[in-house]
Amino acid sequence: MEICVLLVLVISKTSNAGYFKWITKAVSTQNLMCPLSCKEITGLYGHFGGAPDIKCCAYRSRPIWLIGKSTSSICELYLKNSGTYHCSKNTIFYKIIHTNTYMTSIPKRLLHSNQTVEIDFKFNKIENITGSDFECFPLLDTLDLSFNKISKLENTTFFKxxxxxxxxxxxxxxxxxxxxxxSYRPGSLLFINLRGNILISVDVTNVFVGYWFSKLYFDFNRISKFTNQLHWKMENVSGGGDIFMGHNNMSHLPNISDIGFTRRSxxxxxxxxxxxRLGGNPWFCDCKFAWFVPLLKLARKNFDVGGRMVCKYPISLRETLAVCVPxxxxxxxxxxxxxxxxxxxxFEQxxxxxVVVNCSHSRKYKIPSAFPQKANLDIDLxxxxxxxxxxxxxxxxTVAINLSFNKIKVLDPLVxxxxxxxxxxxxxxxxxDIHRNIQLVQNGRKIVIGNITxxxxxxxxxxxxxxxxxxRLLVRHDRIVCRQINEELITFYMTDNCIFRKKYLAYEQYLILGSFLIVLIATLTxxxxxxxxxxxxxxxxxxxxLNVINPVxxxxxxxxxxxxxEDKxxxxxxxxxVLTTxxxxxxxxxCLPPRxxxxxxxxxxxxxxxxxSSxxxxxxxxxxxxxxxxQVIEWGHIWNKYKRNINSNILVINYDxxxxxxxKDQRLKAFLRLQYSIDFSNFDKKLLxxxxxxxRCKR
Incomplete structure (x- = not known):
């Protein structure tokens, strides 16, 4: 209680022009002052990440003892062999400094100051740290243990x-x-530096910590994979910050479901x-990497990322920016x-x-008996x-097979x-010869036969x-010529050489058919x-x-x-x-639901x-x-709102x-039948x- 009163007095008596006291759920500490300019930020993070002032303050805020006249209230304690030190009477906060020694553990005998806010123990030989080493420092703001010999971190070390x-x-x-x-809460971690260690893996809960922070450095390690030891799942997308994971050994992206994410999250x-920030890693830019590139391109609109993320493999793409690879x-x-x-x-594409199987010019005399056990084969023989x-x-x-320029005489009708x-x-x-089954090739399927006799x-x-x-359907000119005695006849004229009888329907049949059609048309209408x-x-x-009956x-x-x-x-x-932008x-x-x-x-x-509300x-x-x-529920609400409001409009974009x-849905079918929709084909380049x-005309 005395410490809290002391901080309130310091903050209230100190003139800090250009700053405001930063109190937020993002951090527990109440000792931070944030520049007033952060309240005016509406740019990069304002639209997409939300909470622009939190992102700005997470990076630019400073503790009260480092601002204005309060800087005289902190005393630097250089620990000596005797353990004695001297500070002025105006001292309120302490910074303990003990660097460039052979200290192998945190000295227990010095943990007595409740006003210690900074500890600098870098360039020592400290091997282990535990939660009890720091529990006597409730106001500790900065802890520097760089350049030591620490090999492991426990999840209870800092949680107090x-x-x-x-x-x-x-x-x-x-x-x-x-x-x-x-990821412990309550907490105030904004800067975490783990650069230059020998980590070979990192748990996903130590990267996506679930709260706002400024910088998290994992670069210059040996990280090659993410783990998910607790089977953690991303249920709520919260927080954010800059994560530096460059210059590690990552070559392949993890399976997103294995580390707790869904495609949407x-x-x-x-x-x-x-x-x-993933530059400096030996990325293998193969088909398993492809899903990440659109996300990376979208992220580049909001963050400074991807500029150093280059492919190392395959050789043909080496030193090429991943976002620039077709x-x-x-x-x-x-x-x-x-x-x-x-x-x-x-190869899979x-x-x-x-899945492309290119066997062109491979000197094959028969179709291979086995192909890759994958769907959507595109075979070139x-x-x-x-x-x-x-x-x-x-x-x-198989979706396509090319057997052109072979010596085929027989086509299996089952194909x-x-x-x-x-x-x-x-x-x-x-x-x-052509079998009648060739007529089964319809409904968007096509066969190319060229010129045959x-x-x-x-x-x-x-x-x-x-x-x-x-x-007519394929807008091409296949040509079939039939051979008869001493001449060849184009098949279009074959029927002229065939004598056959035309059968006419009886009058009663036409009458029955006409009555049936009338009833059928009336029913369908x-x-x-x-x-x-x-x-x-x-x-x-x-x-x-004629909107008089429509409500206001x-x-x-x-x-x-x-x-x-959203799954496509x-x-x-x-x-x-494209469209939303x-x-x-x-x-x-x-209103974009996934956002x-x-x-x-x-x-x-x-x-x-x-x-x-739309x-x-x-x-x-x-x-x-x-x-x-x-989607069924969503479309039902859209249609009901559309029916209730004559000024509302539904625009159907026929993407596929x-x-x-x-x-199947009769309402959507009606839009297409009446051509009250826009085709995505965009042949005239005027879709948008x-x-x-x-x-515009509805506004």
């Missing part, structure tokens, strides 16, 4: 020092730090909260042991969501000597029915219709197109300002609420990095509250939209270019302008 702000343990021989050594951590070059090679065929080049294209089990995991096989290229072969037959007249449709009718009627009301519009917190599938990386990257730049207030929702809150309640809505439609329960027949104009 709730006022400890600066901790320097650099240039020791620390090999192990117990989990949660620095890692976006907030890396891009908005904690700035990771995404297609982040690949993982697949070895022969992983079933890559001999003389082939196999996440940017195109495929062109320019070989293969004669038969036969069905294999791995084709069910055409494989739905996962989207592209088949068999041009420039020796094909002499077959035997003419009226049983093959179907080929003419199929080929005409094939060339009532059951299927009710939402289309509603949207048309709504547009009519809005156009002629309430004020909204957000201009636009964006609903999208490409959509999240576009929505967060553009809308906010031109003045719209945007604005509280990760620890009730998700359903947040959906209800944030949709209710005026307009953007729905980024993808093939997995409405696959989760939360879906056809309305592939949409169209989105902007859609909402």
């Amino acid at each position: 020092l709730k006022n400890l702000r600066r901790l320097d343990l650099s240039r020791n021989v620390i090999q192990y730090i117990e989990p949660r050594t620095f 890692i976006v907030k951590i890396i891009s908005f909260k904690y700035s990771l 995404e297609d070059l982040f690949v993982c090679n697949i070895s022969v042991e992983q079933k890559c065929p001999l003389s082939c080049n196999c 996440p940017s195109k969501k495929r 062109s320019h070989n000597f293969i004669m038969i294209f036969e069905n294999r089990a791995y084709l069910n995991r 055409f029915s494989i739905q996962t096989l989207k592209i088949i290229n068999v041009e420039n072969n020796q094909i002499t 077959i035997e003419c037959s009226c049983r093959k007249k179907w080929i003419a219709n199929w080929l005409e449709n094939q060339n 009532r059951l299927i197109f009710k939402y289309e009718i509603y949207l048309l009627f709504r547009k009519f009301r809005h156009k002629f300002k 519009e309430q004020s909204s917190t957000f201009d636009i609420y964006i609903s999208f599938s 990386e490409d959509i999240s990257k576009w929505v967060i990095g 553009h809308l906010e730049t031109i003045g719209f207030k945007v 604005d929702f509280d990760l620890g809150g009730v998700h359903v309640d947040q959906i209800m509250n944030y949709t209710a 005026k307009n809505y953007v729905v980024v439609l993808s093939d997995d939209y409405l696959k989760t329960q939360y 270019m879906l056809h309305s027949k592939n949409i 302008k169209k989105i902007e104009n859609e909402f």
Whole structure:
């Protein structure tokens, strides 16, 4: 109690122009003064990290005895062999200094001063420290134990020092730090220096400590991996600060689930909260590294990171900045042991969501029997000597196969029915016949046959219709010529040489069919197109300002609420990095759930509250939209708010270019059928302008 009264008197009697007393939940100490300029910061951390004054004060605040006239109140005690020291009568605080000696432990006989705020024991031979070594220093602000022989830190060593702000343990021989050594609360740690030790791993709880701090130095160690000994999970994204982990032995990124993160939480951590300095490590820029680069690029908009993070492997990317590597070059090679065929080049390419097996010009006479046990195979067997294209089990995991420039004469009919096989290229072969099963290649799948010659037959007249449709859909010019006696006939004219009878339906059949169609159309109009009718009627009301029955519009917190599938990386990257940035730049207030929702809150309640406080809505439609329960709830709230407010607007962005027949939700289907949506194809390069104009006219 006497100590607290003494501090209050010192702070109240001291003139500290340009500073204010910093009292915050971020730290326990009440001895810090922060520059007034920190209250005016609204820049780098203000928008993304939140709490800009906390971030500024964490870095620039100073204890009261280092500011203004109070500097005369601290006495430096240089400990001598006799243990005596001399200070003036005005002394209030003490700094104990004992450096460049052969001291191997903390001297117990000197731990008697409750007013000690700084201890400097650097350049000694101290080997072990425990919590009892410092429990008699309740006001300790700065502890410098650098350049000693400390090898281990326990999580009970500092937890009683709730006022400890600066901790320097650099240039020791620390090999192990117990989990949660620095994350204790109440506490005030803002600067932690572990630079130049011999750590080979670090627990995730000692890096993402869960509170605001300024600097955490782990650089110039031997760290190659993160551990999670307590099976910790990031439940609430809180705090933040600068983490320096450069010049270690990290070559591969950890599995985010193993260290307690989810894909959603890692976006907030890396891009908005904690700035990771990872330069000087021997990074292996392969396919497992690719997911981190978009986060790093997003983080560079908020923090000074990534500028020294260069690739060491593979050799082709050595000394290249990771953020400058084209995404297609982040690949993982697949070895022969992983079933890559001999003389082939196999690699996984996440940017195109495929596994490439390049066996072109490999002098193969038949299709290999085994391929890598992975999905989305893209196989290139062109320019070989293969004669038969036969069905294999791995084709069910294949999305494309190129067999052009071979000697193929026979195509296995079963191949055409494989739905996962989207592209088949068999041009420039020796094909002499086509099976009817080739007509099964439809619904976005395509086959390239080039120019071939077959035997003419009226049983093959179907080929003419199929080929005409094939060339129209693929915008190409495959050509099939049939050979008959002494001449060749283009298949388009094959039907002219075939005599067949046309059968006509009886009058009764037409009558029954017409009646059935009338009933069917009436039923479909009532059951299927009710939402289309509603949207048309709504547009009519809005156009002629028939809004008299609409309630008075309430004020909204957000201009636009964006609903999208957060699990798809490409959509999240576009929505967060492009769409949201553009809308906010031109003045719209945007609600972005992965950024604005509280990760620890009730998700359903947040959906209800944030949709209710938004005026307009953007729905980024993808093939997995409405696959989760939360998205169904979110879309339901958006539709209900839209129905209640005639001035509200829903803009559907068809990201995956879906056809309305592939949409199960009748409300979304209605938007696509009426073309009340914007395709993401953006052929005229005016996608963002169209989105902007859609909402400008509603303001």
